[in-house]
Amino acid sequence: MTTIATPLMECRGCGATDLEMFVSLGKQPLANHLTSREALDQPDAHFPLELVRCGHCGLVQLSVTIPPDAMFSEYLYFSSFAGALVENARGLVERIVSERGFGPDDLAMEIGSNDGYLLRHYVDRGVPVLGVDPARNVAAVAEQAGVRTHVAFFGSDTAANLASEGFKASVVHANNVIAHVPDILDVLAGVTQILRPNGIFVVETPSLQTMFETLAFDTIYHEHVFVHSLTNFSSLLSKVGLEVIDVELIPVHGTSLRITAAHPGRQEPTSRVAAQLTSELDSGLGDPETYRTFGKNTDAIRTSIIAxxxxxxxxxxxxxxxxxxxxxxxxxxxxxxxxxxxxxxxxxxxxxxxxxxxxxxxxxxxxxxxxxxxxxxxxxxxxxxxxxxxxxxxxxxxxxxxxxxxxxxxxxx
Ligand SMILES: [Zn+2]
Known part of the structure; x- marks a missing residue:
């Protein structure tokens, strides 16, 4: 592999250059790129695995950028092999379909639809679907399961093309994918474009607060360009004209945030939104020292595992x-x-x-x-x-x- 990682010079959210590295796991191979038998005689490519925090907007992100097509063109993570994820998806879809009264005139989309583990539950309930996923091999599995899938990276260009073909979404899901894309604002802008006026955007992403509380440094990897808090994610959403209307903590990948957003003024935010923002502030996410402490604790736990x-x-x-x-x-x-x-x-x-x-x-x-x-x-x-x-x-x-x-x-x- 000849992929080159580009060092990050500016924050991916606000462009500021005030970036502080707070945890380093050394040089690491791409975590999901298991080495095949044929490749055993070649070395695995290694890249620095470090997180920085933007001193201006607080966004937590990788210190390098690796081109996404190097990471996701042949993805080995088939969501359907993780029973808990499939159960989580089923419960979520059941609830959304019944709360919102979705039927044949609606459209459920998913960014990073993988093997269709989520959208197939909409198909079962008669709701049309469209998955978008760049990995040809997993998209083929989704199609076999009856989940229509467009093979592409999702962004504002893809959204504009799909919208011009008449696709407008009642719901856009992004489960454990929104942390993966370096050009986050372009993806979110695409969501704004493709969402119907009453549509909702439902994001599941690992929680920064939980990563700190549980010392889960092993959830840091190159595929996760960002580790989000509700505080940081809602300010990214506001840049593209979306508003957070709900948040839940769900037991996926440890604990994840499930954030629901909509076009502004469409729905009153639940009290859970303010409660989570307060909880993040109280846990020290606004204080640079919290990040340095996490880095030190990470070094200590590695020593302890080795012992x-x-x-x-x-x-x-x-x-x-x-x-x-x-x-x-x-x-x-x-x-x-x-x-x-x-x-x-x-x-x-x-x-x-x-x-x-x-x-x-x-x-x-x-x-x-x-x-x-x-x-x-x-x-x-x-x-x-x-x-x-x-x-x-x-x-x-x-x-x-x-x-x-x-x-x-x-x-x-
Ligand atoms: Zn920033």
Whole structure:
């Protein structure tokens, strides 16, 4: 790969040059680019993985820009393999369709529609859909499931083209995608263009406040150009003429913000909006010192995870891993050790099996290996799916197997 990362000189939201780096995880490979067998003889491309905060507008963002087509043209993250995400999507769609009385005259759109894990629930309820996703391979899977999908990056140009073809959305969803695009204002401008006068824009994105509270530094990766707070996101929305009307905290990827926006003056904001803004202020998100503290805590927890793995190894424990998610790549590469790496990482996604975690090159295998080999400890990289994973692996645990939950402090269960 010859992709070049461009250092950030100006804030992506306001153009200010006053950027302070507050956490660095060193040079890392692209977290979702699992290394294929054919590529094993070539090195994985590495880029600095650091977050900066804009001293002017407060936006938290990556210190470098990597061209998005390097990251998303062949995306291996099929949302439908994450049961909790599919359940979240189903519940959300049911609620929106019934609250808003959507039917055949409406249009539900999703930016980054992936394999259609969300829009298919609208299809089931007779609401027309249009997904937009740049990854050809996942879009093909969506089409097979009956989810009409336009293969493109979403932005103001794509929105203008679609609008001229008569597409106007009653709802635009953007789940775990809005943090991924460097040119955020262009995407939001596209949403404003394509939204019907009474339409709503529903965004789910990991919460900066929660990342700080849970020390979830492994949710920092190159695909996440931004880590948003409601405070920062609502000021971006206001730049393109949209207004926040509701916010909820939902248990996806740890905790995410689900923000609903609309054209201004259409709907009275709920009391939850003011409450969340106050909570963010109270938790210190306006204070640069909060960010520096997070950086120091991140260094401390990495040291602590390394010590725990060393202790387990010294006791003769075999160590494997569970969940070849982006978090796994980030955590393993940030520890920067060989010899204490898991022997393999189990993951149910067949598209990931047979590949390796980039950088550290740990193989990804089928979960069948868990009971076949019964490793003493498995590092739970997908700690956000703890309950689901414990339930699925009751047999492993009943035979004495244990999980090491790395975040927010290493704990063996
Ligand atoms: Zn700024």
């Amino acid at each position: 725990t793995l060393q202790d387990l190894k010294r006791d003769g424990a075999t160590i494997a891993g569970y969940g070849a998610a982006a978090k796994c790549t980030v955590l393993l590469n940030s520890l920067g050790v060989s010899g204490r790496l898991p022997i393999w990482v189990a993951d149910a996604n067949p598209h990931k099996q047979g590949r390796c975690i980039p950088g550290v090159r740990v193989p990804v295998v089928s979960p069948d290996r868990i009971l076949e080999e019964q490793p003493d400890v498995m590092v739970l990289f997908v700690w956000n799916l703890l309950d689901e994973v414990l339930k699925q692996n009751a047999e492993y645990r009943s035979r004495g197997g244990r999980f090491l939950i790395p975040i927010p402090a290493p704990k063996v269960v």
